[in-house]
Amino acid sequence: MEYREFDFWFYRFLNGEFDLNFERDKDKKIYELMDMPLDIMKNVVEYLDIFDRMSLASTNRSFKTFVEDQKLFHPKMFLHVSEEVAFIEFGMECRFILYKRHGNCFTTKMQQGGKSLRGVPYWKQAIRDFKKVLNDPKFHLKTLEIEFYMPGLMPSILDELVDSFIHKARVSSLFFRAPSTDSLLKILPLFQPGYLTTIELSMHEINGSVMEKVIEMEQWKHAKYFTMTNTVFRGSLHHLYHFKQFDICYQQLTVEDVRQMKKILSKSSDFEKCSLRFMNSVDVGSIEKELGSCIEGASKRYQKIYHSPILNTTEYFEIEWKSWTREITMKKRKL
Amino acid sequence: MSVENAPVVDVDEAAIPVEKKMYYRFESNDKKEFRVSELAIQQSETLNRLVEAMGYTSEDVENKPAIAIENIDGKTLKLVFQWCEHHKGEAIPVDDGSVPKIVEIPEFDAKLMDIDNGLLFKLIWAADYLNIVQLLNVSCKKVANMAQGKTPAQLRRVYLLPSDEEDEAAKRAAQEAQDPRAREVEEEFEERKRQGGNSFF
Numbered sequence: 001m002e003y004r005e006f007d008f009w010f011y012r013f014l015n016g017e018f019d020l021n022f023e024r025d026k027d028k029k030i031y032e033l034m035d036m037p038l039d040i041m042k043n044v045v046e047y048l049d050i051f052d053r054m055s056l057a058s059t060n061r062s063f064k065t066f067v068e069d070q071k072l073f074h075p076k077m078f079l080h081v082s083e084e085v086a087f088i089e090f091g092m093e094c095r096f097i098l099y100k101r102h103g104n105c106f107t108t109k110m111q112q113g114g115k116s117l118r119g120v121p122y123w124k125q126a127i128r129d130f131k132k133v134l135n136d137p138k139f140h141l142k143t144l145e146i147e148f149y150m151p152g153l154m155p156s157i158l159d160e161l162v163d164s165f166i167h168k169a170r171v172s173s174l175f176f177r178a179p180s181t182d183s184l185l186k187i188l189p190l191f192q193p194g195y196l197t198t199i200e201l202s203m204h205e206i207n208g209s210v211m212e213k214v215i216e217m218e219q220w221k222h223a224k225y226f227t228m229t230n231t232v233f234r235g236s237l238h239h240l241y242h243f244k245q246f247d248i249c250y251q252q253l254t255v256e257d258v259r260q261m262k263k264i265l266s267k268s269s270d271f272e273k274c275s276l277r278f279m280n281s282v283d284v285g286s287i288e289k290e291l292g293s294c295i296e297g298a299s300k301r302y303q304k305i306y307h308s309p310i311l312n313t314t315e316y317f318e319i320e321w322k323s324w325t326r327e328i329t330m331k332k333r334k335l
Numbered sequence: 336m337s338v339e340n341a342p343v344v345d346v347d348e349a350a351i352p353v354e355k356k357m358y359y360r361f362e363s364n365d366k367k368e369f370r371v372s373e374l375a376i377q378q379s380e381t382l383n384r385l386v387e388a389m390g391y392t393s394e395d396v397e398n399k400p401a402i403a404i405e406n407i408d409g410k411t412l413k414l415v416f417q418w419c420e421h422h423k424g425e426a427i428p429v430d431d432g433s434v435p436k437i438v439e440i441p442e443f444d445a446k447l448m449d450i451d452n453g454l455l456f457k458l459i460w461a462a463d464y465l466n467i468v469q470l471l472n473v474s475c476k477k478v479a480n481m482a483q484g485k486t487p488a489q490l491r492r493v494y495l496l497p498s499d500e501e502d503e504a505a506k507r508a509a510q511e512a513q514d515p516r517a518r519e520v521e522e523e524f525e526e527r528k529r530q531g532g533n534s535f536f
Contacts, residue, residue: 040463
């Protein structure tokens with residue numbers, strides 16, 4: 001039985017109409033998706049995820065053209081490249097592509113099966129497939145995680161990634177894990193400034209001269225949230241004051257740093273919160289004097305809360321100071 | 336409230352609160368009449384503008400003929416007005432395309448749309464014509480849900496989509512219907528190619 005026939009009888013039975021001798025009007029107009037005006041088809045396609053769209057695009061050429069022309073919002077993607085293996089995850093259950101080295105060839109594995117390929121290294125094929133998705137001008141991604149653990153091959157991986165990357169990718173949050181910051185100079189320019197709001201970096205080595213170039217990038221200047229883990233942020237704190245929130249590990253905090261932070265951040269309309277941890281010991285007594293009034297009831301011996309009003313406004317800083325672990329958290333609050 | 340009992344066609348006048356509410360009268364293309372509250376009409380940008388422009392008083396509504404909606408039938412219009420009555424007073428969503436659209440289908444809407452595909456497509460068309468943003472959203476979402484997890488072959492069956500071959504055959508048929516000589520010319524061209532000629536001319 002054809003689907004349309006089944007659909008017709010299913011709804012007749014559902015509505016309590018059990019007359020099997022009912023003469024169906026075969027000439028009655030049957031509505032098809034392709035009969036719909038384009039704006040309605042666009043509305044329908046908008047609710048389909050990337051895989052359902054790929055299936056729909058494979059139904060026929062007209063649909064392929066139409067579907068590929070629609071904006072696509074995707075929640076999450078994860079690219080991992082390391083020795084012997086690489087994978088792309090799509091943030092959905094059982095949706096991934098795995099690339100594995102087997103001697104001179106490599107295999108790919110995905111939900112519907114896999115294949116064995118020769119001639120291209122497994123990591124290169126992973127990067128090429130990743131680029132195909134990310135470089136689509138209609139593709140909008142909320143969260144992208146990139147993880148590279150192949151220090152010896154980093155230059156080749158980055159060259160492959162950057163090669164023929166035509167459009168700035170629309171990615172809202174980038175979580176980037178790599179051995180060193182050097183790769184940032186090639187990674188960050190791939191993203192559309194302004195659309196990229198969150199940058200989270202996890203690196204073991206930080207190169208001061210690279211960071212000097214990074215802070216000049218539009219992607220850095222327009223981002224709103226910044227987190228750096230596993231290493232100490234090198235550079236002036238001034239380069240962080242445009243963020244709404246930042247969370248870093250810093251070499252050492254001085255009294256002058258605290259004064260400057262309070263002065264500049266009190267004028268920022270965007271600033272919400274920052275957290276800093278320090279490597280070297282600090283002059284606890286002098287810094288505490290700069291933090292404001294200690295809220296005795298809310299404070300413990302090594303974890304004190306200070307309130308510091310911002311002049312001519314109804315706002316104040318709430319500062320949590322953990323002298324033992326050398327951490328300071330500043331939040332802007334309203335009275 | 337069940338879908339069947341939604342207050343669209345039969346309005347209990349006694350149940351109308353003291354504050355006088357206006358109920359407009361509409362007529363479908365198969366001459367079925369509906370009474371719809373002013374607040375429910377606000378869900379439809381098209382109808383809302385229409386009644387605003389007409390500036391009817393309560394007496395006008397009763398004395399003048401029902402407002403004709405000529406390209407929607409009674410069965411579809413009943414669903415549309417049931418939806419509008421159920422969702423009256425709700426904010427109309429604005430979509431600027433900058434963020435992903437998140438639409439959940441409420442239980443009432445799901446029951447309302449438990450209909451065959453033909454009627455569902457008519458409902459979508461009506462929602463588009465009457466510019467009822469949220470009804471269009473939920474009905475399109477329902478159509479989209481039919482595609483979830485389906486293979487291309489399954490999608491062709493569900494949405495009645497032609498394959499490339501069928502699409503091309505349909506185009507050829509349409510072309511031939513317009514120009515019966517086209518087929519003959521094509522056959523002649525194929526024959527010449529078989530005989531070794533490269534050019535048709």
